[in-house]
Amino acid sequence: MPFVTASTQRGPYDVIIVGSGAGGGQTAYTLCMEGVRVLLLEAGREYSPAHETPMFQTPDMAPLGGSVTPDKNFGFYDATVDGGWEVPGEPYVTVPDRWGGHFTWWRARMLGGRTNHWGRISLRNGPYDFKPHSRDGLGFDWPITYEDVAPYYDKVEMLVGVYGGDESRENTPAGPGDTLLPPPPPLVSDHLFMQRAPKLGITVLPGRRAVLTRAQDHRTIPGKLHPGNPRAQRILAEAMRNRSACLWATPCGRGCAVGANYQSTTVHLPPALATGNLDIITHAMVYEVTLDKQGRATGVRFVDAATGRHEHASARIVVLGASACETARILLNSKSSLFPNGLANSSGLVGRYILDTVGSSVVGQIPLLESLPPLNENAAGGLQVYAPWWLYQEQLAHKVSFPRGYHIEYGGGKVVPSVYTFQGLEWLTGGSYGRKLKQDARRYYGSFVGFDGRGAMVPNENCYVELDPVVKDRFGIPAPRFHWQWGEYEQRQAAHMQETFGALIEAMGGRLQSPVVTDPVKAISPGGNMIHEVGGAIMGENARSSVTNRWSQTWDVPNLFVADGGVFAYNADKNPTLTIMALAWRMSDHILQRMRRREI
Amino acid sequence: MTDRRTTIKLIVAAAAGVPALRAGAAGMLVPGAAVPGELRHYVPLMSGYGPDPNLVKAYEKGAFWPLTLNPQQRQLTTVLADLIIPADEHSPSASAAGAVDFIDEWISAPYPQQRRDRLTVLNGFVWLDGAAQLRARQPFATLEEAQQHALCDRVCDASRAPADLQEPARFFALFRNLTVAAFYTTEAGRKDLHYLGNVPLKHFDGPPVELLRKLGLDQGFPSAGENE
Ligand SMILES: Cc1cc2nc3c(=O)[nH]c(=O)nc-3n(C[C@H](O)[C@H](O)[C@H](O)COP(=O)(O)OP(=O)(O)OC[C@H]3O[C@@H](n4cnc5c(N)ncnc54)[C@H](O)[C@@H]3O)c2cc1C
Ligand code: SF4
Numbered sequence: 001m002p003f004v005t006a007s008t009q010r011g012p013y014d015v016i017i018v019g020s021g022a023g024g025g026q027t028a029y030t031l032c033m034e035g036v037r038v039l040l041l042e043a044g045r046e047y048s049p050a051h052e053t054p055m056f057q058t059p060d061m062a063p064l065g066g067s068v069t070p071d072k073n074f075g076f077y078d079a080t081v082d083g084g085w086e087v088p089g090e091p092y093v094t095v096p097d098r099w100g101g102h103f104t105w106w107r108a109r110m111l112g113g114r115t116n117h118w119g120r121i122s123l124r125n126g127p128y129d130f131k132p133h134s135r136d137g138l139g140f141d142w143p144i145t146y147e148d149v150a151p152y153y154d155k156v157e158m159l160v161g162v163y164g165g166d167e168s169r170e171n172t173p174a175g176p177g178d179t180l181l182p183p184p185p186p187l188v189s190d191h192l193f194m195q196r197a198p199k200l201g202i203t204v205l206p207g208r209r210a211v212l213t214r215a216q217d218h219r220t221i222p223g224k225l226h227p228g229n230p231r232a233q234r235i236l237a238e239a240m241r242n243r244s245a246c247l248w249a250t251p252c253g254r255g256c257a258v259g260a261n262y263q264s265t266t267v268h269l270p271p272a273l274a275t276g277n278l279d280i281i282t283h284a285m286v287y288e289v290t291l292d293k294q295g296r297a298t299g300v301r302f303v304d305a306a307t308g309r310h311e312h313a314s315a316r317i318v319v320l321g322a323s324a325c326e327t328a329r330i331l332l333n334s335k336s337s338l339f340p341n342g343l344a345n346s347s348g349l350v351g352r353y354i355l356d357t358v359g360s361s362v363v364g365q366i367p368l369l370e371s372l373p374p375l376n377e378n379a380a381g382g383l384q385v386y387a388p389w390w391l392y393q394e395q396l397a398h399k400v401s402f403p404r405g406y407h408i409e410y411g412g413g414k415v416v417p418s419v420y421t422f423q424g425l426e427w428l429t430g431g432s433y434g435r436k437l438k439q440d441a442r443r444y445y446g447s448f449v450g451f452d453g454r455g456a457m458v459p460n461e462n463c464y465v466e467l468d469p470v471v472k473d474r475f476g477i478p479a480p481r482f483h484w485q486w487g488e489y490e491q492r493q494a495a496h497m498q499e500t501f502g503a504l505i506e507a508m509g510g511r512l513q514s515p516v517v518t519d520p521v522k523a524i525s526p527g528g529n530m531i532h533e534v535g536g537a538i539m540g541e542n543a544r545s546s547v548t549n550r551w552s553q554t555w556d557v558p559n560l561f562v563a564d565g566g567v568f569a570y571n572a573d574k575n576p577t578l579t580i581m582a583l584a585w586r587m588s589d590h591i592l593q594r595m596r597r598r599e600i
Numbered sequence: 601m602t603d604r605r606t607t608i609k610l611i612v613a614a615a616a617g618v619p620a621l622r623a624g625a626a627g628m629l630v631p632g633a634a635v636p637g638e639l640r641h642y643v644p645l646m647s648g649y650g651p652d653p654n655l656v657k658a659y660e661k662g663a664f665w666p667l668t669l670n671p672q673q674r675q676l677t678t679v680l681a682d683l684i685i686p687a688d689e690h691s692p693s694a695s696a697a698g699a700v701d702f703i704d705e706w707i708s709a710p711y712p713q714q715r716r717d718r719l720t721v722l723n724g725f726v727w728l729d730g731a732a733q734l735r736a737r738q739p740f741a742t743l744e745e746a747q748q749h750a751l752c753d754r755v756c757d758a759s760r761a762p763a764d765l766q767e768p769a770r771f772f773a774l775f776r777n778l779t780v781a782a783f784y785t786t787e788a789g790r791k792d793l794h795y796l797g798n799v800p801l802k803h804f805d806g807p808p809v810e811l812l813r814k815l816g817l818d819q820g821f822p823s824a825g826e827n828e
Contacts, residue, residue, distance in 0.1 A: 045652075054655040056798055059785035061658035063649055065702065066785070069711045071648050082651045086642030095637040102638060165821075185806025191817035198822060206821070247800035254655070368815060374794035375811075379804055416797055417790060419781040426773065431757025433684045433776060434749075438691070438792065441784065445793045471639060481637060 002273045003046065003280050006304055006311035010279055013039040013315040014595065016300055018286045018330065021113030023564035024321030025264030025272075026156070026581045030588035032272040033232040036595065039313055041284040041302055043322070044109030047081060047116065049265050053257040055250045058416070065419040073106075075418075079117035079255035079263075081110035089474035093481040097462075099521055103356075103484035104528040105325060111282060112265035113323065114531070115577070116255045120210040120262060121383055121409065122162045122578040124153050126171030128392070129456075129572035136395070136403045138489075139459045140353075140569045143541045143550040146173065152582035154179045158221045159236075160262040160581070161243075163380065164208030172205075172388040181213045184248075184380040189369055189412030189449050194385060196507040200500065202390050202408070207383035210262035210578075211252065216240040232275070239271040251416070252381035261381075284311070287477045289318055289334045289343055289560060297560045303475040317591060317600060320537075321563035321584070325354065325465050328536035328566060329480045331547075332467050344537070344554035349547050351465040353538050354482070355571035357530035358406060358455030358490045360497040360523050364505030364512055365428060369412065369447040377413035377446065386410060389573060402489040406455030406497060406573045414446035421445070427513045451504060453497030454530065456573045460487050463527065465536060484527035491520035498523045532576050534565030552587040559600045561587055647710040661701035668708040669700075672739075676725055677703050679741045683748055684779040691792035694783045702782035703775075717774060724771025731768075 004010060015031055017024045020042040031038050054077045059066040062076040069076075073084035082088065087107050094102040108114050127146040132139050150173070156162075157179040164180045174180065183206035186194060194204040218240035222233035243259035243266065252261050259266040272278045283305040290298045290312065299314030320327040328351040334343035342350050389405030415421075422441055425432075429440045462485035467478040495518050502516035517523045540546025543555035552567045554560045563584040565576050594600045644650050649664045661667065669677060678695045681703065685694035707718040731751055732740040740748065755761050756776075758769035783789040812818040 052655060057656065057658065058787070058790075058798065060698070060702075060787075063659055063661075063664055064706060064709060064714070065781055067781075069648065069709075069713075070642070071644055071651050071653075071711075076649075076653070077655055084651065086640050088642055088644055088651060091639055091641035093637040093639055105640075184804055186821075188807045188811065188815065188817065191807075191812055191820075192815075194821060195817055195819060203822060246804075248804040249798055249800050373811065374796055375807055376796035376799075376801070376804075377807075378797035379806075414793075414795065414797070417784040417793060417795060419785060422780040422784060423777045424773070425780075426757055426759065431760070431773075433752060433756050434686055435688050437776075437780070438685060438688055441780065442793060468637075 002278055003282065005281060006284075006309070006313070009039065009281070009313060011039070011314065013037050013279070013313070015039070015317045015319060015591070016041065016313055016315040017319045017321055017563065018300060019043075019113060019320070019322035019326070019564065020111050020269065020280070021264055021321065021323060021564070022115050022577045022580045023584045024319070025112065025115065025268030026584035027319050027321060027563045027588050028272045028278055029159075029268040030585050031591065032275040032277040033226060033229065033235070034592050035275075036277060036592070038272070038278050039315060040278060040280045041286050041300065041313065042111055042280060042282050043285045043305065044082060044111060044113070044282065046282045047110040047112055047265055049116065049255045049259070049263055050257050053079065053255040055254070055257045059418055067419040074117070074253065077251070077254045079253065080108045080114075083108035083110070091471055091473060091479050093468045093471055093479060095481065095483045097485045097527075101484065101486070101526045103482040104526060105480075105482065105533070106528070106531045107323070107326075111280070112263050112269070115262065115264040117253050118577060119382065119575070120252055121575045122157070122164075122208050122210045123407070123574035124173050125149070125572050125574050125579050126173050128171045129570065129574065132404070132570050132572075138403055140538070140540065140545075142569045143539055143546075148550075149579070149582050149586065150175075152586045153578065155225055155585060156578060156581045159225060160210050160267050161212045161216050162208055162210050162578070163206075163213045165206035167205065169203065169205070169388055170392050180208070183207060184213055184384050186384045187377050187379060187413045188372060188375065189366070189446075190385045190410070192366065192368060192508050193410050193449070193504070197387060197504060199507050200503055202387045202504070204385050204387050207386045209380065209383050211380045212243060212245045212260045213380060215245045216243060235271045235274045239267075239274065242270070243267075246380050248380065249378050250381070281313070285475055285477070286322065286330060287333055287475065289320075289330065290314075291336055291338060291343075291557075295338045295557060297557050303477075305475070308475075317559045317561065317595075319561045319563050320566070324534045324536050324565040324568070325480060325482075327562055327564055328465050329467065331537065333478060339556070344547055344556045344560060346556050347544055347547060349538060349545075351536050352461075353459040353535040354463045354465055354484075354533055355457045355459055355535045355568060356527050357532040357571060357573070357575070358453065358457055358493050359525035359530040360453045360494040360517075361450060362498060362501035362505065362512065362516055363448055363450045364501075364508070364510040365444065366412075366447050366449055366505075366508050366510040368509055369449070371443050372414075372446055375414055375446070377415065379413070382411060383409060400496075402492040402496065404456035404458060404489065404493070404573070406453045406493060408500075409452040409454055410449065412446070412449035417445070449505070449508070449510070451501040453494065453501070454573055454575065455490065455493045455497065457490050457571050458487055459535065459570060460485065482528070486524055486527065488520070491524050494524035495520040532571060534568035534571050534576050537562045537566035538569045539567040540569060551590040552583060553590070561591065563587060645710050661698075661705040662708070665708055665710055667701065667704040669704045673722075673725060674700055674704065675741050676728065676739070679748070680728070680775060681779045681782070683752060684776050685783045691788050694779050697783050697786045697788040699779055699782035703778050706778055717778075720771050720774050724768060724775060727768045727771065
């Protein structure tokens, strides 16, 4: 019985993990495969991708054609349960920035967390990304290098299955050659981008996403990932056989019933459960880490969200993976006489240096792509191609007005028509209706392309989360209060995105509905909007300047670890989740070593 | 302004005329207490489908909230939707594809956007029928098609509509958006567009080389080292 309750726990446990998303899932996987007894506490409900994913449902089967509502902020079919920009009964407070912008916080309350619906874009940080301060004097260096993390990127890519090109570019590394699956072939619109972008000095590469473009190699990968552990190899081989290759058919944001993309609930938790070493309590809202007299963690307190009862669970080691801002909230809420300012907070840095990704988008209409013959362009559900940052040397020579770069996520094609596909076509059709409108729809369908800039953020003092002194959630836990302020570098970077995308659309012979936004303040998306929030328990060289050490272990409490994006000392342009998983695996290996040496 | 002081209110509950809220979701708030910042607090509506609906089920229109258009309004919706998407040699009309139920469901929904759209649509109906009465002493739905076109032509493009018709033009734009949303999310609409996806494939080969060649796009990824 792997799903237990507060009263049916089967302790003693070696490790408690809080949260079952990318960080918590990876930690549970690595530890359980090596025989560690784990109790996983998840605030949301149990969730089964195999049974709950609306794979082939069409928009007309959903209320309001599947469109966005306050109940489902990314549309009816999005695989977010009890979440979105707001979670019922779990309020937060945002303090507006100088321009009136607000931080927004996306959450899910389900087993697997946000990995059920994430975009699955999986880019490695490069060497510069771990040592940004050394390069340009801004922000912080990580206490680790690309070389420290590279073996874990290899492992995670092999475990979860990531497609991509195996060519490395400046600060855009690929693994040793056998870790990636073949990328999907580019669509017509991708070919146009590939052809025209070089005119602007931009190189287009195959995209990288956690989607199985072919079945995983269950014969050789388990041996590479778990040498000398035949049981783990057997379990993983079985789990890999249970995942099918991509069907090239359905939107990944709904999740995947056949296990062809990465969700914690598909990839991490099933093999961890199969070891018999994992127990899970769902509806378990953790609010405090408990301590003994020596200041070592003894376990956690949580509210059973179903009954409202307050419960306790204990273990030798506690790992927080509730997502960066929630982990900071739990630490800040764990006040005691030993730690009056919150746990692991002797540096005063818990909740500080929250980072998101710089985002800015432009859509263009491309005459060359009008009236194309019928094509099936579902492909693997997104990002067949992308463009890595291309001005590293120019930045080094101070020829660019901002120090850190962005990559371009690109998309087009004849995707499944939604409620939004033909909204507001007047700028192209002159307001046609009748037979002419039907002709226009045929003509313009598939002729739109979108550019999303995803850029690095330099950490700054004005972005932090603390506990609100007044507002509490429905469990009585103090709500988080966010402060946010983009720096000028980020704003200039966003304006650069807009100008670049305008130029790219022009190079593709396309047109824009309205001019690009060149005002840096307006060009940038509000903080949190990219849903790449990390930091708040940053990793560093010493206990004064950071919350965690190079092993994601808190400086103050030796048996307390952070498995989510909280440890990020810097948020490069690369989407964070692959790195969250790589660091969680690395941390778990360290925990195993220390446990075996009986040090913790 | 980081020191701005805002007063917490139970915003949702205080808003007038909002349908009942789902039980058990209210946070433990102190009404009237002052904190800097804006509260993000969400309580789902009783009459909505909530934050955890069953996703694998196919829903009839009106499954979550009752449809509310009366027979005259449904007739007008039918006529106008079919003026916007008429049957042609490729596909049926909007109403034949189910657009009337879609639009009725939309403007009957409890969410704020839909409640705003409801006002726009119902006001637009009043304007349409009023304009038809002025011209021909009958409701819009029973006008000759040419007369219907003459009226629509005045409001079909807000950028060209005169100042006194801006509001009807906004209505028409919304109604057209709803009609195309309804039509192109159905089987009939997908067929009309020759949409080919949503069927499992053994492998995905990308576009035919002949098409790429015809478009002058057949050179593939730039080879390593180029543009560096
Ligand atoms: C629409 C969308 C698209 C995205 N696309 C990408 C992408 O393409 N690439 C990318 O790299 N990233 C992407 N992300 C971000 C990605 O989802 C996150 O980086 C990732 O899920 C973070 O993993 P995590 O384990 O830290 O947190 P989560 O996945 O959020 O998991 C945290 C879990 O902890 C649980 N929890 C929270 N608080 C508590 C508590 N107090 N007690 C117990 N349990 C708790 C939550 O319910 C949740 O299940 C996207 C996100 C969204 C929403
Ligand atoms: S496109 Fe492929 S990976 Fe994505 S949901 Fe569909 S089958 Fe799964």
